[in-house]
Amino acid sequence: MPQTLPNPLNPFELGTQLKSLIARAEEALVSSLPPADTAPVELHQAMRYAVLGGGKRLRPLLVYAAGHALGESSQRLDAPAVAVELIHAYSLVHDDLPAMDDDAMRRGRPTCHIVFGEAMAILAGDALQALAFELLAHDVDAGVPPVRCVEMLRVLGRACGADGMAGGQALDLAAVGRKLTLTELEFMHGCKTGALIRAAVQLGGLAADASPEDLAALDRYGHAVGLAFQVRDDILDVEGESAVLGKTAGKDAAADKPTFPSIIGMDASRRHLEHLTQEAMDAIAPFGQRGALLEELARYAAARLK
Amino acid sequence: MPQTLPNPLNPFELGTQLKSLIARAEEALVSSLPPADTAPVELHQAMRYAVLGGGKRLRPLLVYAAGHALGESSQRLDAPAVAVELIHAYSLVHDDLPAMDDDAMRRGRPTCHIVFGEAMAILAGDALQALAFELLAHDVDAGVPPVRCVEMLRVLGRACGADGMAGGQALDLAAVGRKLTLTELEFMHGCKTGALIRAAVQLGGLAADASPEDLAALDRYGHAVGLAFQVRDDILDVEGESAVLGKTAGKDAAADKPTFPSIIGMDASRRHLEHLTQEAMDAIAPFGQRGALLEELARYAAARLK
Numbered sequence: 001m002p003q004t005l006p007n008p009l010n011p012f013e014l015g016t017q018l019k020s021l022i023a024r025a026e027e028a029l030v031s032s033l034p035p036a037d038t039a040p041v042e043l044h045q046a047m048r049y050a051v052l053g054g055g056k057r058l059r060p061l062l063v064y065a066a067g068h069a070l071g072e073s074s075q076r077l078d079a080p081a082v083a084v085e086l087i088h089a090y091s092l093v094h095d096d097l098p099a100m101d102d103d104a105m106r107r108g109r110p111t112c113h114i115v116f117g118e119a120m121a122i123l124a125g126d127a128l129q130a131l132a133f134e135l136l137a138h139d140v141d142a143g144v145p146p147v148r149c150v151e152m153l154r155v156l157g158r159a160c161g162a163d164g165m166a167g168g169q170a171l172d173l174a175a176v177g178r179k180l181t182l183t184e185l186e187f188m189h190g191c192k193t194g195a196l197i198r199a200a201v202q203l204g205g206l207a208a209d210a211s212p213e214d215l216a217a218l219d220r221y222g223h224a225v226g227l228a229f230q231v232r233d234d235i236l237d238v239e240g241e242s243a244v245l246g247k248t249a250g251k252d253a254a255a256d257k258p259t260f261p262s263i264i265g266m267d268a269s270r271r272h273l274e275h276l277t278q279e280a281m282d283a284i285a286p287f288g289q290r291g292a293l294l295e296e297l298a299r300y301a302a303a304r305l306k
Numbered sequence: 307m308p309q310t311l312p313n314p315l316n317p318f319e320l321g322t323q324l325k326s327l328i329a330r331a332e333e334a335l336v337s338s339l340p341p342a343d344t345a346p347v348e349l350h351q352a353m354r355y356a357v358l359g360g361g362k363r364l365r366p367l368l369v370y371a372a373g374h375a376l377g378e379s380s381q382r383l384d385a386p387a388v389a390v391e392l393i394h395a396y397s398l399v400h401d402d403l404p405a406m407d408d409d410a411m412r413r414g415r416p417t418c419h420i421v422f423g424e425a426m427a428i429l430a431g432d433a434l435q436a437l438a439f440e441l442l443a444h445d446v447d448a449g450v451p452p453v454r455c456v457e458m459l460r461v462l463g464r465a466c467g468a469d470g471m472a473g474g475q476a477l478d479l480a481a482v483g484r485k486l487t488l489t490e491l492e493f494m495h496g497c498k499t500g501a502l503i504r505a506a507v508q509l510g511g512l513a514a515d516a517s518p519e520d521l522a523a524l525d526r527y528g529h530a531v532g533l534a535f536q537v538r539d540d541i542l543d544v545e546g547e548s549a550v551l552g553k554t555a556g557k558d559a560a561a562d563k564p565t566f567p568s569i570i571g572m573d574a575s576r577r578h579l580e581h582l583t584q585e586a587m588d589a590i591a592p593f594g595q596r597g598a599l600l601e602e603l604a605r606y607a608a609a610r611l612k
Contacts (some may be wrong), residue, residue, distance in 0.1 A: 034468045043468055043476035094432060099424035112510025118405035121480055122428065126400060127472035131430065133439045139458050148450035150443050153459050157440025162340050162349055166433035170349035173425055 004163040015296055018061055021074070025060035026052075028078045029085060032135055032238035046124035047131075051089040054107045058229070058301070059084040059200040065293035066204025066218050069284065079139035080152060080203035083132040087160055087196060091119050095169060129160065136203075144207050152206045159199035168192025172257070180258040186227060193233075194226030201225070201294075219292060220283035228276040229301040234259035235269055240306065277302040323601055324367055331366035332358075334384045335391060338441055352422040353437075357395040360413045362588035364535070365390040365506040371599035375590065385445035386458060386509035389438040393466055393502060394440070396434035399427050401475060424426070435466065441520025442509075447595050450513050458512045465505035474498025478563070486564040499539075500532030507531070507600075516575060526589035527600060534582040535607040540565035540574055546612065583608040 014022070029051055032045040062080035067077040083182040096103040096111040097118060104114050113121035136156060140149045158164055168191025175188060201222030232252045237252045238261050252259050260269040284291040320328070332521040335357055339351040366387035375385040401419040403424060410420050419427035442462060446455050464470055474497030481494060507528030511521045543558045544567050558565050566575040586604040590597040 006549055010534050029403060040468065040473050040476040040480065042480065043434065043473055091432075094428055097425075097428065099428060104498065119403075120476065122400055122403065122405060123472050123476050123479075125432070126397075126435065126466075127468040129435055130463050130467035130470075130472065131442060131574065132463075134460055137460040137463060140453070142457050146456045147446070149456050150446050150452045150459075153456075154440055156437050157438075160432075161436035161440060162433040164344065164436075166436065167346050170426065170429050173429075174346065204475040215508040 014300060017134045018065075018178065018293060018296060021061055021293075023065045024055050024074060024078070025057050025064075025081050025085065025164035028060075030114055032082045032086075032131070034069075040118055042116060043123055043125045043127060043231070046112055047119045047128055049115060050093045050112045050121075050124055050128065051086060053109055054204060055085075055089070056304075057085060058297070058305070059088050061293075061297055062197065062200040062222070062225070063204040063207075065297055066201045067208045068204075069218075069287045069291045069294055070205060070210050070214060071290065072204075072208035076139065076142045076144055076207045079135050079144075080140060080156075080200070080207055083136040083156060083202045083270060084196060084203065086132040086135070087156070087165070090125040090132075091165055091196075093125040093128070097121060135285070139207060143207065148206050148209055152203050154166050155202050155206065160199050161196040164191055164192075164195030164199075168195065175258055176259070177256045182260075182264065185258055185260065185263055189227060189230040190223075194223065195207050196224035197229060198222035214287075217283050217286055221280045222282065222296070224276045224280035225298050225301050228280065228298070229275055231260045231269055231273045231276065231305060232302055233262055235266070235273070236304075236306065237261075238266065308528055320606060322406075324371075324599060324602060327367055327370045327599075330380060331363050331370075331385070331391065333385050334388045338388045338392075338437070340446050341545040348422060348426055349429055350427045352418055353434055353455045355421060356399045356418045356427075356430055356434065357392060359415055361391075361395070362610075363391060364603070365394050365502060367512075367529070367586065367599075367603055368506040368528070369510040371603055372507045373514045373529075374510075374515035375593045375600055376511060376516050376520060377526075378510075378514035382445065382448045382450055383467075383510060384505070385441050385448060385450075389442040389462060390502060390506040390509065391573065392434045392438040392464070393471070396431040396455045397471055397475070399431040399434070403427060406475070406479070407464070410609075419601055428494065438462065445502075445513060451515065454512050455514060458509050461505050461508050461512065462464050470497055470501030470505075471499075474501065475527065478521075478591045481564055483562045484564070486569065488566075488569055490566055491566065491569055493556060495533065495536040496529075499536050503532035504528035520593075523589050523592055526546070527586045527604070530586035530589065531604050531607050532585065534604070536577055536581045537566045537575055538608055538610060541572070542610075542612070544572065579608050 005295060014041065033048050033051060036045050036048055037223040038044060063081040063084060064074060064077050066153060077178050092106060093112045095101050097113055103111055105111060112124060136153055137149065160166065168188055171188040172192055201218045236261060237250060277298055281295060284294050308554060339354050339357060342351050344350060344356055361591040369390060370380060370383050371562045399418045401407050402412060403419055409417055411417060418430060439459060442459055446452050452553065466472060474494055478498055506525045517550040543556060543565060583604055587601060590600045
């Protein structure tokens, strides 16, 4: 098959540069995870299963794209790219647990607790979170100044905790069957998925030793892309096809979960998505051509078919 | 009641200095946790319930004692003291879950998932782990050099992950009903409880900017105390009183969990405990009088009644 060229008319198809960065992230993930044949074998296998089962790798791509927008080499960006994906993977393992969203399938495969049991899935998630911080703290070995590395750890810690991802999941659980306002819905998603996406972009900037102005621009971008990603998710839940999504379409509506279309309607959701994408583009305009990958990812987040 | 004086004949009664450090740790924990009245309220309440429900605070004390042995002020030691206790608390919440050890009571109170439900208990544990790393990364604000802070984060990350606490719990789950050798048992405990105790001692040393020699001495101490703590735990499970322990005595034996007494017998376990305590004392001999708190904690770990 000939190499696919970037095609702006086919925005869910990533360009060659992002594709090669996905390959780089995959390689970094494989070599960062503990071997499947050393003790505790089952835990290691569950961790690898949780992380290496496909996925869009959007968060690592955002790390690389943000770092490249500031002229940084990929080498310093590997650790934060891996760290954010480990966090994302652990959150999916815990979210899928019977006590949480009780999902038996993800990405067309049985979920971690179905394969390894609940206890091992809980522990695999816990160990993946710890590994993310441990690896990130090793980014000084790749040349990141220690003071920047400490900031990165602070940003990641905050994004994962009660003010970020874990807090968002708690708000999500509490929201089932309730009517949320648009502001409440955006706050919930800003925590649940937005915080880690935003952190990914910040980590790329911090690893590249960005100026406060550049970090602020990146943060506006990260905030807009994080929300756009979620609006697109909700739209896909309504109009996507299960076969393409790899999960059941209409699931949120069936579970009585508040979504953007259920609160502001489908047309307004589409306009909101366009608006957020424009906000993201405006934020990174100062980077000029160096922001090309960030632009591509913003378009992808808003137009992806799964 | 008159202030209790340190009493070497009553080794499970901590001296005044350690008692005031417990009070300091409690205060630091209270102010580090998210408020119980801000959103997400339930998550914040579950986190506070998990951490503020008593406990020996051995790990924070080890941080303070190690730092003081090197002449460091308590201020720099607060963040690592809080961090190790948050990690310890989160591990108890997850270990108590139905899919893990299925415990309904801890420290004389219903466990976190009994009060807040399983989903919230899982999330509270996740958020506590993230908070530990976030707070530790703030120790630069107290004057710890960034390069040391990065080392501390690396040590804590490693102690929590697949090579440490989470790995030890996986080995423990796999060991139920199996016969372990003494080496296997020590390896399991070295991961499950030893890694975090050892990390606590190291963090105190790193926050105090210790020399490699001092760090090595502290690590020998931490390793010995971590194991001694576990041997004492197993002895207490056989001869302790449930009312004093705050948990059911004989529980490990009933659950067919391998313990030191079940593998090498009670007399050999007691001798092993003495030997480990001596090892700990020898390791910190070079600190002289400055190591007094570490000595006291080593005696406590080996002689405590609960």
